[in-house]
Amino acid sequence: MTEPPLQRSLWAATASPSPPCPPLAGEVEADVAIVGAGYTGLSAALRLAEAGARAAVLEAHEPGWGASGRNGGQVIAGLKHDPDELLALYGAEAGRQALDCSAAAADLVFELIERHAIACDAQRQGWIQAAHRTGSLAPLRRRYQQLAALGHPVEWLEADQARALIGLPGYVGGWLDRRGGVVQPLSYARGLARAALTKSATVHAGSPATRLARQDGRWRVETPAGAVRAATVLLTSNGYTDDLWPGLRQSVIPVYSVQVATQPLGHNLARGLLPSGQAVSDTHRLLWYFRKDAAGRLVMGGGGSAYARDLPRLAAGLRRRVQGLSPELAEVPFAFAWGGRVALTRDHLPHLSELAPGLWAGLGYNGRGVAMATMLGHVLADRALGSVRPRFVFPATPLRRIPLHGLRGLAVSGMRAYYRLRDRLER
Numbered sequence: 001m002t003e004p005p006l007q008r009s010l011w012a013a014t015a016s017p018s019p020p021c022p023p024l025a026g027e028v029e030a031d032v033a034i035v036g037a038g039y040t041g042l043s044a045a046l047r048l049a050e051a052g053a054r055a056a057v058l059e060a061h062e063p064g065w066g067a068s069g070r071n072g073g074q075v076i077a078g079l080k081h082d083p084d085e086l087l088a089l090y091g092a093e094a095g096r097q098a099l100d101c102s103a104a105a106a107d108l109v110f111e112l113i114e115r116h117a118i119a120c121d122a123q124r125q126g127w128i129q130a131a132h133r134t135g136s137l138a139p140l141r142r143r144y145q146q147l148a149a150l151g152h153p154v155e156w157l158e159a160d161q162a163r164a165l166i167g168l169p170g171y172v173g174g175w176l177d178r179r180g181g182v183v184q185p186l187s188y189a190r191g192l193a194r195a196a197l198t199k200s201a202t203v204h205a206g207s208p209a210t211r212l213a214r215q216d217g218r219w220r221v222e223t224p225a226g227a228v229r230a231a232t233v234l235l236t237s238n239g240y241t242d243d244l245w246p247g248l249r250q251s252v253i254p255v256y257s258v259q260v261a262t263q264p265l266g267h268n269l270a271r272g273l274l275p276s277g278q279a280v281s282d283t284h285r286l287l288w289y290f291r292k293d294a295a296g297r298l299v300m301g302g303g304g305s306a307y308a309r310d311l312p313r314l315a316a317g318l319r320r321r322v323q324g325l326s327p328e329l330a331e332v333p334f335a336f337a338w339g340g341r342v343a344l345t346r347d348h349l350p351h352l353s354e355l356a357p358g359l360w361a362g363l364g365y366n367g368r369g370v371a372m373a374t375m376l377g378h379v380l381a382d383r384a385l386g387s388v389r390p391r392f393v394f395p396a397t398p399l400r401r402i403p404l405h406g407l408r409g410l411a412v413s414g415m416r417a418y419y420r421l422r423d424r425l426e427r
């Protein structure tokens, strides 16, 4: 897959600058080597460095170059499963761990932003999951009720309340999760990198890991101009995972998601749309999510394809959808369109796996990684440190290749066509 450049995105145009991250040169020793400088790898590096461990991050491009610098910036607590589903899937103890860990993920993001003074336009006004048709209300209500029973700060929204908060017609209800919020995603990634560097981690841009091997009881990770020798290695390459470790790439399905952003909306339009600053995902089967940025642009995401070449077509479809939302939006000019890879898993859960002694991977956030990747980075760091009493634990599962992985392009296209048809029929 040829990757679209990060520079096309709204976030690259408006982000705080990256800290200097020179490529790795020569042979270095570390306690933990980390492959990939997105939220997972950078959050792990920060946690390790704060604990006094020597962490060395290797990034093929630059910090935040992957999904972490391209996403919608919606900070969402929890996973795609209801709490009772997590308990059923993992069993009581591991289910509880997954539940607690994912529930605290958004808190962790805002805690790190505050503790390390990360300038990333963070706002915590909540995240809304909105029903676009009455048939979608029941599953939303079930999730809301389960979260409310667990004491989380969630509120049910009747149709008029949902419409008032979103500022668009057509929504028939939903729920508001006060734990959620928004960030400028690339600034957040760069801020994590800066914080990790301040705590004495090293972050090497332009340093793709090309070979990983065991040597004299330690791991050796090679890049074109150097190598890191470390007791532990964390693979945190998510949708950009290559063949560095056999089978890891085949454990996820990389899918391109696309984003479009308008020019800053006029004062009246901006005041009427998402007036309180929440982020929204709705219940279309072909997921649709939106928010405003700090300058009042509407940023909308959705779609999905296995092929980068489909991004312009997906972006055009998204623009049409925005223009159809209200007469005011019909004329609004667009300024940016870009895309990036999310990593899907078969069970729609993130996977934390020990691939070999001292070699861990954390990936597969299914498009919900701003909070959860930050959290799994933290969890991976605790595993690497051998923390006796880690603050968060996420259940580890064995690496599983997805059967017929070579046919993923067809599968994604088929699924997309099916979802589009269901959305049309249910309209």
Ligand SMILES: Cc1cc2nc3c(=O)[nH]c(=O)nc-3n(C[C@H](O)[C@H](O)[C@H](O)COP(=O)(O)OP(=O)(O)OC[C@H]3O[C@@H](n4cnc5c(N)ncnc54)[C@H](O)[C@@H]3O)c2cc1C
Pocket (backbone or CB within 6 Å): 035, 036, 037, 038, 039, 040, 041, 058, 059, 060, 061, 062, 063, 064, 065, 066, 067, 068, 069, 070, 071, 072, 073, 074, 075, 076, 207, 208, 209, 210, 236, 237, 238, 239, 240, 241, 242, 244, 256, 257, 258, 259, 301, 338, 339, 340, 341, 342, 362, 363, 365, 366, 367, 368, 369, 370, 371, 372, 373
């Ligand atoms: C368009 C889009 C919108 C999204 N919107 C949201 C949202 O609003 N809310 C939300 O919660 N989630 C969202 N997501 C998902 C979220 O962005 C990801 O789950 C999260 O960023 C994953 O972080 P990561 O660090 O695991 O991976 P990434 O950020 O993808 O980082 C992986 C890094 O690994 C590097 N790499 C790969 N192989 C190697 C190698 N061999 N050597 C060195 N480096 C390597 C890559 O260059 C890349 O920088 C969205 C994703 C996309 C693409």
